[in-house]
Amino acid sequence: MISKEKVLTVLETDILAEGLSFPESPRWHDQRIWISDMHTGWVMTLDLDGNLEKIVQVPESPSGLGWLPDGRLLVVSMIDRRLLRLDPEGLAEVADLRRLASFHCNDMVVDDQGRAYIGNFGFDFTANASKKPAELVLVTPDGQARRVAGDLFFPNGTVITPDGQTLIVAETFGHRLTAFDIRGDGTLGHSRLWADLKGLYPDGICLDAEGAVWVAAPHPGVVFRVRQGGRVTHRVKVSTKPYACMLGGPERRTLIICTAGSSIASGRIEIVEVAVPGAGWP
Numbered sequence: 001m002i003s004k005e006k007v008l009t010v011l012e013t014d015i016l017a018e019g020l021s022f023p024e025s026p027r028w029h030d031q032r033i034w035i036s037d038m039h040t041g042w043v044m045t046l047d048l049d050g051n052l053e054k055i056v057q058v059p060e061s062p063s064g065l066g067w068l069p070d071g072r073l074l075v076v077s078m079i080d081r082r083l084l085r086l087d088p089e090g091l092a093e094v095a096d097l098r099r100l101a102s103f104h105c106n107d108m109v110v111d112d113q114g115r116a117y118i119g120n121f122g123f124d125f126t127a128n129a130s131k132k133p134a135e136l137v138l139v140t141p142d143g144q145a146r147r148v149a150g151d152l153f154f155p156n157g158t159v160i161t162p163d164g165q166t167l168i169v170a171e172t173f174g175h176r177l178t179a180f181d182i183r184g185d186g187t188l189g190h191s192r193l194w195a196d197l198k199g200l201y202p203d204g205i206c207l208d209a210e211g212a213v214w215v216a217a218p219h220p221g222v223v224f225r226v227r228q229g230g231r232v233t234h235r236v237k238v239s240t241k242p243y244a245c246m247l248g249g250p251e252r253r254t255l256i257i258c259t260a261g262s263s264i265a266s267g268r269i270e271i272v273e274v275a276v277p278g279a280g281w282p
Helices: none
Strands: 009-012 014-020 023-029 032-037 042-046 052-057 062-067 073-077 082-087 090-096 105-110 116-120 134-139 145-152 155-160 166-171 176-182 188-196 205-207 213-217 222-226 232-237 241-248 254-260 267-273
Touching: 014 032, 023 062, 023 105, 023 241, 023 254, 023 267, 032 062, 032 267, 042 062, 052 073, 062 116, 073 105, 082 105, 116 155, 116 166, 134 155, 145 166, 145 188, 155 205, 155 213, 166 205, 213 241, 213 254, 222 241
Parallel strands: 009 232, 062 105, 105 155, 205 241
Antiparallel strands: 014 267, 023 032, 032 042, 042 052, 062 073, 073 082, 082 090, 105 116, 116 134, 134 145, 155 166, 166 176, 176 188, 205 213, 213 222, 222 232, 241 254, 254 267
16 A cells, blocks of 8 residues: 555654563653563653653563553553553552453553553464454453454554544554444444555554554554545654554654564664644543
8 A cells, every 4th residue: 555655755763762672552641651561571661862661560461551530550461361450559450351352462542531442363373373353342440341343353553533432443464444433331333444554464553633543564564644545644764663653742743653673672662753743542
């Protein structure tokens, strides 16, 4: 798709931090960048000068991050398929998702009510298992969990529009962005194609104030901005493979990109300034 569409703007990044194992799920919160360094198990923060701080270690690999209305951190524990909450005393289980998630849990978006939407792999792709569809699981702040969407091929990065009415999820092995209406009780309906991304594997995504979505696609190794329907407007050059992106900074105009190569400690946080600020959740 990238080669067929006219790309209006090409941007290049600066390296903010390096030496990480595999940074994922970037968030902008409390004037800091938050990331899950998956292979070391640490949830970390860094400021815009690149100073890193370790917050909490998740033994079974952290992924998606979000916050409850009272400010407590939520984090997905991937391998044991749990949603955890960071209390003053330490990590506590919010929900055990082993009965609801087909395989390892992954990215997550948390709305303004503290409702968490969590995707999962669906199958063991690292073992070259046959592709199987997966689910989105909704977890409410009191720990109630249920499936709210199915038949998604590796539901990954997820965003919610500023009005709280629409959820958009990247289907990595579906090569598309899919949208849902969000009902009042948090369940999802009216599934529809938001953008066809043939030949690309969308991973992490974020939303801007014009309703466009920034997409990190590790295969073939591009970051791009796409409008509903599939028109690409911007492309970003990165140093290795991009896995996730987030709009942050004081004005939410700093595009934060998590990248990693094949070697140990090749993970980086790359940044570039963009014209349109971020919007919605995360």
